[in-house]
Amino acid sequence: MTKILEVNNLQVDFHTYAGTVHAIRNVSFDLAKGETLAIVGESGSGKSVTLRTIMGLLAKNGKVTNGEILFNGKDILKKSERELNAMRGNDISMIFQDPMTSLDPTMPIGKQVAEVLRIHGDVSKKAAMDEAARVLELVGINGAKERLKDYPHQFSGGQRQRIVIAIAIINNPQILIADEPTTALDVTIQAQILELLKELQTKIDTSIIFITHDLGVVAGIADRVAVMYAGKIIEYGTVDEIFYNAQHPYTWGLLESMPTLETNSARLHAIPGTPPSLLNPPKGDAFAARNAYALQIDTEQQPPFFKVSDTHYAATWLLHPDAPKVELPPEIARRRKIWQKMNPTTSKEAE
Ligand SMILES: Nc1ncnc2c1ncn2[C@@H]1O[C@H](COP(=O)(O)OP(=O)(O)OP(=O)(O)O)[C@@H](O)[C@H]1O
Numbered sequence: 094m095t096k097i098l099e100v101n102n103l104q105v106d107f108h109t110y111a112g113t114v115h116a117i118r119n120v121s122f123d124l125a126k127g128e129t130l131a132i133v134g135e136s137g138s139g140k141s142v143t144l145r146t147i148m149g150l151l152a153k154n155g156k157v158t159n160g161e162i163l164f165n166g167k168d169i170l171k172k173s174e175r176e177l178n179a180m181r182g183n184d185i186s187m188i189f190q191d192p193m194t195s196l197d198p199t200m201p202i203g204k205q206v207a208e209v210l211r212i213h214g215d216v217s218k219k220a221a222m223d224e225a226a227r228v229l230e231l232v233g234i235n236g237a238k239e240r241l242k243d244y245p246h247q248f249s250g251g252q253r254q255r256i257v258i259a260i261a262i263i264n265n266p267q268i269l270i271a272d273e274p275t276t277a278l279d280v281t282i283q284a285q286i287l288e289l290l291k292e293l294q295t296k297i298d299t300s301i302i303f304i305t306h307d308l309g310v311v312a313g314i315a316d317r318v319a320v321m322y323a324g325k326i327i328e329y330g331t332v333d334e335i336f337y338n339a340q341h342p343y344t345w346g347l348l349e350s351m352p353t354l355e356t357n358s359a360r361l362h363a364i365p366g367t368p369p370s371l372l373n374p375p376k377g378d379a380f381a382a383r384n385a386y387a388l389q390i391d392t393e394q395q396p397p398f399f400k401v402s403d404t405h406y407a408a409t410w411l412l413h414p415d416a417p418k419v420e421l422p423p424e425i426a427r428r429r430k431i432w433q434k435m436n437p438t439t440s441k442e443a444e
Pocket residue numbers: 107108109114116134135136137138139140141142143152153154155306371
């Protein structure tokens with residue numbers, strides 16, 4: 094599989110009056126052509142900063158202190174502002190967290206969509222408008238041709254989100270980055286938008302990085318999942334590996350807090366406690382203070398990544414050969430059983 098994006102040992106600091114915030118702490122991951130990667134984690138774990146750094150859109154007080162971001166083998170961090178401008182919206186597109194504010198309320202939507210095409214390429218007004226109508230139709234704006242002169246306020250929240258997606262994909266980007274594109278929308282519209290992203294992937298052959306703090310929305314659309322906590326990726330694997338064979342107690346917590354068909358929301362479990370301050374990140378595993386399964390070493394030393402399979406790695410001392418065997422939380426034990434049924438040969442030794 095061709096790697097289209099490779100993030101290696103990325104470290105990002107922010108300078109604030111209170112001190113240096115270590116927002117991204119040695120993050121590495123990659124993205125294959127045509128793949129959908131989900132990045133999940135609680136608020137403040139570093140999801141948006143990671144993706145903004147890829148786009149070259151770090152806030153002024155932010156600084157990359159280490160690492161490289163290879164896009165088709167070339168380091169984005171070494172690109173000039175001009176090269177970055179050419180890349181954004183053309184090669185890599187981002188749908189921002191708050192879609193309602195990313196449209197210009199004073200400009201008809203046809204013009205807004207067509208403009209992106211004209212900035213990046215040499216196309217006539219007429220051709221750009223035709224293409225805008227085609228892409229708006231593609232993202233599910235029915236009768237788009239007749240609606241090109243309408244303004245954003247004439248569309249519903251879900252439709253506006255689709256327009257934002259049309260703007261992001263009109264130049265056929267190689268990577269589409271979606272930063273929690275659904276938080277502002279109600280649940281049924283969220284589902285439709287996610288369905289749309291999944292559909293688009295087959296239609297326009299793009300790779301997608303999708304970020305969310307809800308593992309539940311990941312299942313239907315992602316191929317792989319990276320779990321972030323306190324500025325680090327703490328576990329990554331295929332969707333099945335993360336859903337049924339998770340190894341990090343933090344991932345267990347996220348899985349336990351997902352509503353399932355059997356558990357109604359009233360019985361939802363939230364992970365107790367709050368993430369640590371990134372001004373002074375803890376010495377050991379940043380999750381230790383909230384981790385019912387923490388070992389002595391968790392408070393002293395950061396766990397390395399332990400290999401679970403060729404595609405699955407987790408940074409938890411529980412995977413060390415000398416770690417004690419722990420009793421899994423009931424929901425995780427239930428999932429592990431499903432995993433063993435799915436993989437009768439490989440999971441034998443794990444019993
Ligand atoms: N400009 C900034 N100055 C100082 N700290 C910042 C800045 N931008 C982000 N941070 C800090 O970096 C950390 C990561 O923030 P980020 O926005 O990536 O979180 P997130 O995972 O996207 O959370 P959410 O789910 O709430 O969007 C947080 O601790 C945040 O406070």
